[in-house]
Amino acid sequence: MTIIDSQVHAYDANTSKRPWDSVPNWPDHVTGDEMVAAMDKVGVDGAIFISAFSMYRYDASYAVEVQRAHPGRFAIVKPVDPDDPDVADVVADWKNTPGTVGIRIMLTKEAKREPNDPGLDRILRAAVRHDFPVNILCWGNLDAGTALIDRHPDTRFIIDHLGILQPRVPPAPPQPWTDLPKVLELAKRPNAVIKVSGACTLSREPYPFPDIWDPLARVFDTWGFDRCLWGTDWTRAFAVVNYEQAVEPFLKTDRLSDTERAMLMGGACAKAYGWSPKKG
Secondary structure (H helix, E strand, O other), X not given: OOOEEEEEOOEOXXXXXXXXXXXXXXXXXXXXXXXXXXXXXXOOOEEEEEOOHHHHOOOOHHHHHHHHHOOOOEEEEEEOOOOOOOHHHHHHHHHOOOOEEEEEEEOOHHHOOOOOOHHHHHXXXXXXXXXXXXXXXXXXXXXXXXXXXXXXXOOOEEEHHHHOOOOOOOOOOOOOOOOHHHHHHHOOOOOEEEEEEOHHHHOOOOOOOXXXXXXXXXXXXXXXXXXXXXXXXXXXXXOOOOHHHHHHHHHHOOOOOHHHHHHHHHHHHHXXXXXXXXXX
């Protein structure tokens, strides 16, 4: 089967040439070459490379460089700025950039945006015009995310990280799946698919994280495997799991049939983004 990681963040070291906006608890660097090496070690064929918002904000130039160096291994997604009056032109330019497969918006509580924000409306209209799916980070703020998705039924949405707030450091919160009923309700929206990314960070048990499978089974049953996109969310998950630990549980579990595994770990992602890797 073809394995596609639906969310990775590679980045260069923090230098004056390309300074970080903030310094998260991540390694000093995980370059594109290093990300490919990590993928090769565990048999991941390709990945959707989401330009790291915490470091580079709306500048996706590093993602463009990495995709150019590894065109068969990465497709790229860029966060776009609702406060930019010319954001529709930004989306159009991004569509014409080689290797691009989508854009991303942040609708966390920290973003302090309402679902009727005019900047979000501009972005989502442009996404429809240019046939881009929109990645939406709305963990901890699912009511607002659901309202936005309902407001734009013609836009294709890809919900980041199960829509569930995930820890940057261990341990997982006492009740990590509290928002699961809202996640299952969201499945009624035909214009949305969901990333099963970072799921291992929600485990309260050690590797191979056996307690994630019962709640994930409810996600799979409700959303369907063809709308569930496996991913690691590495390197954001770095302090909780290493890359191999985020991949292997899904490869080895007996809770998935071979057909289900193939759809979850690659087929659904290829369908949602219209992209498949080509290993040279």
